Amino acid sequence: MSDSARKFPLSSAEGERPIRILLVEDNPADVRLTREMLRASKVHNDLLVAYTTEEAEDILGLPGEGAPEMDGPQPDLVLLDLNLPVKSGHDLLKEMKPHATLRRIPVVILSSSEAEEAQRMQSAFLANMSHEIRTPLTSVIGFAEAIGTEVTELELPSECxxxxxxxxxxxxxxxxxxxxxxxxxxxxxxAEQMGFNAEPVDLHAEARWTAEELDAEAQEKGLDLHLETDDVRARADEGGVQIVVRNLLANAIKYTEEGGTVCVRTYREENRGVLEVEDTGIGMDPEKAVEQMGGRMKVETEKGVGSCFTVRLPSTEDASS
Incomplete structure (x- = not known):
């Protein structure tokens, strides 16, 4: 067994220093996936992310002829994507090789081909499911509307x-x-194929609809789910807002213990429409959709107390439009 294999800790016990992992990856989706996998593994880790070879060089103190001057302690493990822009992962490996301290760091080469194929199959499945369900569902909605209209015109007894x-x-x-x-x-x-179209979106309506949809789940867990919403409109993509609201509220319900509280708020703050989800759970993330709509997300969390997610989106010029 090599020195590096003996020194690399496969896990860290409670109270020991976290395993310092350097992830060199330019795909944000793969970065998020790696974070989730490490979180699920329960390994106490300190993850550093470099989106380019140049950022990894800065962290590792490269390039340099002498001993590298690293930004902080030496990583225990490097997770490396070889297909990086400008300078590849192969270039980084070549720069690490001459330095004994870096040469001893285990490097795991990441391959995204299987993940990309799985993502492609998932997208194809959802697109097909959408077509197969949406068509009959639209007919059901149309027939229900027609029945309601005809019943109203027939002037049936009120108890009908x-x-x-x-x-x-x-x-x-x-x-x-x-x-x-x-x-x-x-x-x-x-799949990073989403295009957002900015238009007036009723945050109050989206928050209310999502809360009604997830209310049964909250009641089943014995949670107090309530709304504190003002009539606020934001300039954003309706589908994007639905993703953000549903993910935040679903996570809040999922990670809040029985008897806890989940509160959804909407209000105006200067030139922003604000959506806020606060819970008494353990804490949680859909930042990407918010950022692509020109918004910002703020997270306030405290272990054992709960979390508050605040989403600020560009406001419409006319709140009544």
Missing amino acids: PVSTHAGLIEQSGERLLKTLNGLLTLSKLE
């Missing part, structure tokens, strides 16, 4: 439930269609 049932079918169908569209939008976002 047909009109109410038709309304519930239409409302439930529209909710399911929105959820389906959200799934397809999320698939495109993860």
Whole structure:
């Protein structure tokens, strides 16, 4: 067994220093996936991310003829994508080789071919599912609306439930269609094929609709889910907002213990429409959609107390438009 194999800790016990891992990867989706995998592994780690070879060189103190002057402690492990822009991962390996201290660091070469194929299959499945379900679902919504209209024109007795049932079918169908569209939008976002179209979006309505959709899940966990919303419009993409609201609220419900509280707020702050999800859980992330819509996300979290996610989106010039 080599010295590097003996020195590299496969795990770290509670109280020991975290394993310092340098991830050299230019794809944000793969960076997020690596973070999630490390979090799931329960390994106590300190992850450094370099999106280019140049950033990795700065962290490792390269290039240099003598001993490298590293920015902080030496990494215990390097996760390296070879297909990097400008300078490849091969170039970084060549620069590390002459230095004994860097040569001893284990390097794991990352290959994204299998992940890309899995992502392609997922996108194809969701696109096909969207087509197969959306067409009949649209018909169901249309028929429910037609039944409700005809029942109203017939002037049936008030105790007749047909009109109410038709309304519930239409409302439930529209909710399911929105959820389906959200799934397809999320698939495109993860595949980086998502184009956002800025338009006036009613944050209050989106927050209320999502809270109603997830209320049963919150009640099942014994959570107090409530809204504190003002009539606020933001300039954003409706599908993108749906992704953000649903992910934030679903995570808040998922990671809040029984008897906890989840609060959804919308309000105006200067030239921004603000969406806020606060919980008493352990804490959680869909920053990408927010950033692509020209917004900002702020996270305030404290272990054992909870988290507050605040999303600021560009406001519409006319709140009533």
